[in-house]
Amino acid sequence: MRILVVGGAGYIGSNAVRGLINQGNEVVVLDALYTGHRKAVDPQAKFYQGDIENKFLVSQILRNEHIDAVMHFAAYSLVPESVKKPLKYYDNNVSGMIALLEAMKDAGVNYLVFSSSAATYGIPKQLPITEDSPTEPINPYGETKLMMEKIMHWADQADGIKSIALRYFNVAGASSDGKTGEDHAPETHLIPNILKSAVSGDGKLTIFGNDYDTKDGTNVRDYVEISDLVDAHILALKHLMTTNKSDIFNLGTAHGYSNLEILQAACEVTGIDIPYTMGPRRGGDPDSLVADSTKARTILKWQPQHENVQEVIASAWKWHQTCPNGYDD
Numbered sequence: 001m002r003i004l005v006v007g008g009a010g011y012i013g014s015n016a017v018r019g020l021i022n023q024g025n026e027v028v029v030l031d032a033l034y035t036g037h038r039k040a041v042d043p044q045a046k047f048y049q050g051d052i053e054n055k056f057l058v059s060q061i062l063r064n065e066h067i068d069a070v071m072h073f074a075a076y077s078l079v080p081e082s083v084k085k086p087l088k089y090y091d092n093n094v095s096g097m098i099a100l101l102e103a104m105k106d107a108g109v110n111y112l113v114f115s116s117s118a119a120t121y122g123i124p125k126q127l128p129i130t131e132d133s134p135t136e137p138i139n140p141y142g143e144t145k146l147m148m149e150k151i152m153h154w155a156d157q158a159d160g161i162k163s164i165a166l167r168y169f170n171v172a173g174a175s176s177d178g179k180t181g182e183d184h185a186p187e188t189h190l191i192p193n194i195l196k197s198a199v200s201g202d203g204k205l206t207i208f209g210n211d212y213d214t215k216d217g218t219n220v221r222d223y224v225e226i227s228d229l230v231d232a233h234i235l236a237l238k239h240l241m242t243t244n245k246s247d248i249f250n251l252g253t254a255h256g257y258s259n260l261e262i263l264q265a266a267c268e269v270t271g272i273d274i275p276y277t278m279g280p281r282r283g284g285d286p287d288s289l290v291a292d293s294t295k296a297r298t299i300l301k302w303q304p305q306h307e308n309v310q311e312v313i314a315s316a317w318k319w320h321q322t323c324p325n326g327y328d329d
C-alpha cells in the first residue's frame with residue numbers, strides 16, 4: 001500500500017513512518033517542519049515539505065503518488081500552549097483537517113487514520129474512560145481535536161471518506177534502535193522534562209500542582225508506549241479498509257500514574273535523584289486521564305507489549321542520553 005503520512009516528521013508521525021515501512025508499505029511524508037524534524041524521517045520515505053492547509057499541494061501529492069490512505073499527525077498538540085494561544089490551535093488544527101478532507105475528496109482517497117486525543121474527554125465522570133464517555137474538553141487543544149473528529153464524521157456522511165480517530169492517552173518512549181525519540185520545542189511534556197533535568201542537572205523541573213483530587217494530589221495519566229501506539233495505527237488502517245466503517249478507539253493501558261510516581265520511576269531508571277520544585281497548577285489539566293482500551297484490544301486485536309512504565313522511561317532515557325539536545329545535535 002502507499003500511505004501519505006501528514007506530519008510524518010514529528011514524534012509520533014516519524015515513528016509511524018518507520019512502522020509502516022517495516023511492514024512493507026510505501027510511505028510518502030508531507031510535513032511543514034514547523035515542529036517536526038527532517039532528520040527524524042526514515043530515508044526510505046519520500047519527503048515533501050509543505051503545509052497541510054495547502055489543499056492543492058495535498059491533492060497533487062495524493063494523485064501523483066497514487067496514495068491509498070492517509071495518516072494525519074499534523075496538528076499542534078501542546079495543552080498549555082493551546083490555553084495561551086487558542087486561535088493558533090483553532091486555525092492550524094481545524095483548517096488543516098478541512099483542507100486535508102477537501103484534498104482527499106478531490107483526489108478520490110477515502111481512508112484516513114487520525115491522531116486524536118484523550119483531551120477530547122475533559123474531566124471524566126468515571127475512570128477508566130470508555131469511548132462513549134461524554135466529550136467536554138477543558139482546553140482549546142482538546143476542543144480542536146473533537147472538532148476535527150466531528151468534521152471527519154460529516155465528511156463520511158457527505159463524501160464517503162471513512163476514518164478512524166485514535167484517542168491517545170499520554171504517549172511516551174523512544175524507538176528501541178534509539179533513532180527516534182521525543183523532541184518538542186518548547187518541551188512541555190512530563191517525561192522528557194524529567195529526563196532533560198536528569199541529563200543537565202539544572203534543577204529546573206517543576207511539577208504543576210499537588211492539590212488535585214488524586215492519590216497524591218498530582219495529576220494522573222496513562223502512558224502508552226510509542227511502538228505500541230504505532231502498531232495500533234497499522235491495525236486501525238487494516239480494519240478501516242476491511243470494514244469500510246468509520247470508528248473511534250481509545251489507546252492507553254488502563255494504568256494511571258501520578259506525576260510524582262513518574263518522577264520516582266525516572267529516578268529509579270536513571271539512578272539520579274532528580275531535583276524538582278512543586279509549582280502551581282498549569283492551565284487546562286484534568287485531574288486524571290486513564291483509558292479503557294477494551295474496544296481497541298477486542299476489535300483491532302491490539303496487544304500493547306510495553307505496559308511497564310519503567311521500561312518506557314528507560315527507552316526515553318536512552319534517547320535523551322544519546323541526544324541531549326534532541327535532533328539539533
Ligand SMILES: O=c1ccn([C@@H]2O[C@H](COP(=O)(O)OP(=O)(O)O[C@H]3O[C@H](CO)[C@@H](O)[C@H](O)[C@H]3O)[C@@H](O)[C@H]2O)c(=O)[nH]1
Nearest residue numbers: 077079117118119169170188189190193206207208219282
Ligand atoms: O514539566 C512538566 C510537564 C508536565 N507536567 C505535568 O505532567 C502531566 C502530563 O503533562 P504532559 O506531559 O504535558 O501531557 P498532557 O498535558 O497530559 O497532554 C498529553 O496527553 C494528552 C492526552 O492525555 C495528549 O493528547 C496531548 O497531546 C499530550 O500533550 C500534567 O499534569 C502536567 O501538568 C509537569 O508537572 N511538569
